Amino acid sequence: MSRMKYILAGLVLLLPLSVQSASIVEGFEYKRIVPAQQTQAPGGKIEVVELFWYGCPHCYRFEPSLQKWLKNKPDDVVFIRIPAQMNPGWVIHAQAFYTAEALGVSDKMHHKIFDAMHKNNRKLNTADEIAALFVENGIGRKKFDKAFNSFGVKTKMANARGMVQRYGAHSVPTIIVNGKYRSDATMAGGTHQDLVNVINFLINKERSK
Structure with missing residues (x-):
């Protein structure tokens, strides 16, 4: 193959990426968070946060795409989950997460809780129901109760509530990139892959600064 053919082949491979990036526009596929929020990631790292709720079917269906992305997550990216508490019924599930x-x-337990609620139709709306799931998976009841009612867990829940409010998020799943940008599947284009594409776009945007 001639040198020119190699160049043309490379351009063909890059074209979909260029078109994809050109179609991701601030104010449409993602929104800027004002003011930008402090991240938990160490210096030089880019933070990606997922806001979710265990009872959310959209969050559950997003998990396979998210897990696939996590397997190939760049080394300079830190991923954090934050359980949203947008309604009173969500609070106990955030408590289960922490x-x-x-x-x-x-x-x-992250996947066990999701599966229990969406595959097995377990509501997990009480401490006893959540404790039973933990006990089924090898966690003693006393150990569970101590952690579930601990000051540390309650503190993390309070911090999470504050962060979700400052992010300006009103639905789940929502993705926050580096405390600066917010997107969700609807905003990104309607599919889980669209949201993954926006995540990667925003990571590259931050990396290029």
């Missing part, structure tokens, strides 16, 4: 984190079982 309880799992306090017990060091986030990776396992």
